Amino acid sequence: MELEKLLQPKERASFELRALYEAAGCRKYHMGQFEEYALYQENQSFLPSRQVITFTDLDGRLLALKPDVTLSIAKSAQPAPGQTRRFYYNENVYRPSAESGAFKEIAQMGLEIIGQVGGAETGQAVALAAQSLDILSRAMGPDWRLVAGHMGYISALLDAVGAPAHTRQGLLSRLRARSGHELRTAALDAGVGQAGAEALAGLLELSGPAAQVLPRAAAACRSDAMAAALGELRGALQALPGGAGGRVWLDLALSGEMEYYNGLIFQGYLQGAPRPALRGGRYDLLARKFTPGAGAVGFAVYLDELDRAAPPPAQSAAPAMLNIALPKGRLGDKVYSLLAEGGCLAPEDYNATRRLVVEDKAAGVRCFLVKPSDVAIYVEHGAADIGIVGRDILAESEADVYELLDTGLGRCRMCVAGPAGFADDPGRPLRVATKFTRIAKEYFARQGRDIEIIHLNGSIELAPILGLSDVIVDIVETGATLQENGLAVLTGFMPISARVIANKSSYQFKRRQTDRLLEGLRGAIARRAHNKEETR
Known part of the structure; x- marks a missing residue:
């Protein structure tokens, strides 16, 4: 007992997880810090990031600091036909940090079940995932939730609506972001029709306690494959330990990369931690690269998330406040007005005060006033639960958040602009001035155009006028500033408006x-649209 008091929460959790996995029949797998780079190069689609630290060994071999453990286990497990092998590991991996972008050593535990894997083995993995989260919560104090979905259900629906293969990754990315508005647009562009687009968007509604979601998910089935996937989910839930059911939710929009996950998929969250503390699922496709006919299921536990999980505040009868990051300035005024119209908070002129935090205790809402470019950062890191941010900032930052609603505020578009009558010379790199470097690079990469980026923080229109660049990539609302300076829009490629985002x-x-706030905002948006229509 005295020893337990000396251990840090992460250390206590590590000991308890090890005991749990060994009791479940898992054998410890240990690997060195290095692995031959060829393993990762040949299996890049199975890695969380394609960025890997490499070096040349004294014997000339190209080695890498391990960015992943599952690949090594899948390679070395080699189960015999009909055999099931169970492993657990406690290793450090080396990946780019979500916070800094620099490489970081990440403490990771996990287990893998490889070989003959059926419903019993999948159910065992889900049950152990739930027990793992319970251990993490006991070590730190916050509550936990395990969210499960099925890639087979999504894939079968994509088949049923006739989504072309080349459009599916894009559709999945919008599902992962819970961006219903973008998903509908992408689905229509993919040619699945209005009914198909609504069916895909309907996945976003199939989320919540299993008892509520399963009947609705069954009613939405369009094929035997969808029904079979749902049956696997139902079977896995039956293996859960007593008392875990209320903390396990279904989310049929939960998805991973199609090259990796092919069946059940799940993520675990700790209250107060901004990112999932556990991820896992069925990954038969990877297992079969090394052992034909094998199946595999497993998960990773990210122990470092315990350092980020803030213990919840003292128990109170009142629900926790919903923290909202609002952009300062003109867009912030519009957003605050929309929130007030939706009954989400009391009307207040926050410009009349120097306060950076505005609370409405009756509504259970706390608003932070931050720079527009920082909204997504506050939300992604969990300092705010909700934020309202322009799509331009969201795309440039690539923040890992949910995009829940298009408010329609601040409509404009991202454009390529240049001198009127500009003629591109494909024989040399195009010089592009912009503050949206990621957006510009991705746009011109899709066009197959070689460019030279010139990063500017303001007065972008000056660049082509003074010969610093050939063109610019910038936000255009009316185009008046461009015209006054002898510039013109050459092409517009991204519609922009303010989006409601949420920490996952x-x-x-x-x-x-969150749903109550979204309902209020949708109502306010609909009333504005109705009033606008009546005044025409």
């Missing part, structure tokens, strides 16, 4: 409050 972990624990 907060969304799990404050779903009811």
Whole structure:
């Protein structure tokens, strides 16, 4: 007991997880820090990031600091036909940090079941995942939630609506972001029709406690394959330990990369931690690269998330406040007005005060006033549960958040602009001035155009006028500034408006409050549209 008091929460959790996995029949797998780079190069689609630290060994071999453990286990497990092998590991991996972008050593535990894997083995993995989260929560204090879905259900629906293969990754990315508005647009562009687009968007509604979701998911089935996937989910839930059921939700929009996950998929969250503390699922495709006919299921536990999980505040009868990051300035005024119209908070002129935090205790809402470019950062890191941010900032930052609603505020578009009558010379790189470097690079990469980026922070229109660049990539609302300076829009490629975003972990624990806010905003948007129509 005295020893336990000396251990840090992460250390206590590590000991308990090890005991749990060994009791489940898992054998410890240990690997060195290095692996031959060829393993990762040949299996890049199975890695969380394609960025790997490499070096040349004294014997000339190209080695890598391991970015992943599952690949090594899948390679070395080699189960015999009909055999099931169970492993657990406690290793450090080396990946780019979500916070800094620099490489970081990440403490990771996990287990893998490889070989003959059926419903019993999948159910065991899900049950152990739930027990793992329970151990993590006991070590730190916050609540936990395990969210499960099935890639087979999504894939079968994509088949049923006739989504072309080349469009599916794009559709999945919008599902992962819970971006219903973008998903509908992409689905229509993919040619699945209005009914198909609505069916795909309907996946976003199939989320919540299993008892509520399963009947609706069954009614939405369009094929035997969808029904079979749902049956696997139902079977896995039956293996859960007593008392875990209320903390396990279904989310039929939960998806991973199609090259990796092919069946059940799940993620675990700790209250107060901004990112999933556990990820896993069926990954038969990877297992079969090394052992034909094998199946595999497993998960990783990210122990470092315990350092980020803030213990919840003292127990109170009142629900926790919903924290909203609002952009300062003109867009912030519009957003605040829309929130007030939707009954989400009391009307207040926050410009009349120097306060950076505005609370409405009656509505259970706390608003932070931050720079527009920082909204997504506050939300992604969990300092805010909800944020309202322009799509331009969201795309440039690539923040890992849910995009829940298009408010329609601040409509404009991202454009390529240049001198009127500009003629591109494909024989040399195009010089592009912009503050949206990621957006510009991705746009011109899709065009197959070689460019030279010139990063500027303001007065972008000056660049082509003074010969610093050939063209610019910038936001255009009316085009008046361009015209006054002898410039013109050459092409517009991204519609922009203010979007409601949510932290992925907060969304799990404050779903009811978030949905109430979204309902209020949708009502206010609809009333504005109706009033505008009547005045025409």
